[in-house]
Amino acid sequence: xxxxxxxxxxxxxxxxxxxxxxxxxxxxxxxxxxxxxxxxxxxxxxxxxxxxxxxxxxxxxxxxxxxxxxxxxxxxxxxxxxxxxxxxxxxxxxxxxxxxxxxxxxxxxxxxxxxxxxxxxxxxxxxxxxxxxxxxxxxxxxxxxxxxxxxxxxxxxxxxxxxxxxxxxxxxxxxxxxxxxxxxxxxxxxxxxxxxx
Numbered sequence: 001x002x003x004x005x006x007x008x009x010x011x012x013x014x015x016x017x018x019x020x021x022x023x024x025x026x027x028x029x030x031x032x033x034x035x036x037x038x039x040x041x042x043x044x045x046x047x048x049x050x051x052x053x054x055x056x057x058x059x060x061x062x063x064x065x066x067x068x069x070x071x072x073x074x075x076x077x078x079x080x081x082x083x084x085x086x087x088x089x090x091x092x093x094x095x096x097x098x099x100x101x102x103x104x105x106x107x108x109x110x111x112x113x114x115x116x117x118x119x120x121x122x123x124x125x126x127x128x129x130x131x132x133x134x135x136x137x138x139x140x141x142x143x144x145x146x147x148x149x150x151x152x153x154x155x156x157x158x159x160x161x162x163x164x165x166x167x168x169x170x171x172x173x174x175x176x177x178x179x180x181x182x183x184x185x186x187x188x189x190x191x192x193x194x195x196x197x
Contacts, residue, residue: 001170002031002035002169002170002171002172003168003169003170004035004038004169005035006031006032006034006035006037006171006172007034007035007037007038008034009029009034011034011037012037012040012043014040015037015040015043015044018043018044018047019033019034019037019043019047021047021050021051022047022050025054025062025066025088025091025092026084026087026088026091026176026177027087027091027176028174028176028177030084030171030174030177031171031172031173031174032080032162032165032166032169032171033046033047035169035171036165046161049158050158052154053065053151053154053155053157053158054155054158058147058148058151059144059148060118060144060148060151060152061092062092062093063089063092063093063094063098064115064118065151065155066085066086066088066089066092066094067085067089067094067098067102067115067119068118068119068122068152068155068156069081069085069088069122069155069156069158069159070082070085070086070089070102071102071119071122071123071126072122072123072125072126072155072156072159072160072163073085073126073159073162073163074103074188075122075123075126075127076126076128076159076160076163076164076167077163077167078159078162078163078166078167079173079181079190079191079192079193079194079195080166080167080171080173080177080195081159081162081163081166082181082185082190083173083177083178083180083181083185083190083195084177084180085159086099086102086180086181086184086185087176087177087180087181090180090184095110097110098110098111099184100184100187102119103188105119113143114143114144117136117139117140117142117143117144118140118143118144118152120136120139120140121136121137121139121140121152121156122152122155122156124136125153125156126156126159126160126163140152166195167194170194170195171195172195172196172197173192173195173196173197178192
């Protein structure tokens with residue numbers, strides 16, 4: 001059961017258009033954002049941060065950002081965000097092979113060395129305490145420039161916020177997220193857990 005009940009999408013007329021942004025990447029307005037509406041400034045700031053972090057304009061693609069978010073969310077243990085990031089990665093063009101092999105990225109032919117370095121970083125950065133070592137940093141620098149590294153760290157940090165929010169709130173996972181999690185993550189042991197309705 002969620003700690004706080006999400007508000008209807010049309011609860012705050014000033015936020016209706018803003019929260020609809022999430023229908024593009026996810027196909028649904030997440031219950032996490034509907035809960036944030038209780039403090040409109042948080043909903044606005046979070047949506048703006050999400051747009052800024054997930055914007056693409058360089059080599060870090062929209063699909064890669066969602067997979068980085070998935071790796072970070074898995075490390076944090078947030079089943080809600082795991083389902084959302086795998087859903088968004090799928091919607092942004094991740095192949096079934098990439099979705100299936102994300103936890104075997106080190107040996108899968110479906111990932112590049114640059115992606116492997118980014119996923120290693122995301123996994124270490126999402127740990128508590130932080131497990132990023134100089135070797136992990138160096139591997140990241142070998143494949144990504146400083147602007148791209150800021151994008152990668154931005155994704156990990158954004159999902160750090162979301163992982164804490166959704167796990168603490170026991171945010172109810174929407175049907176589309178449940179379907180994506182079941183379809184793509186059951187082989188990893190994923191389940192709805194506290195995010196079931």
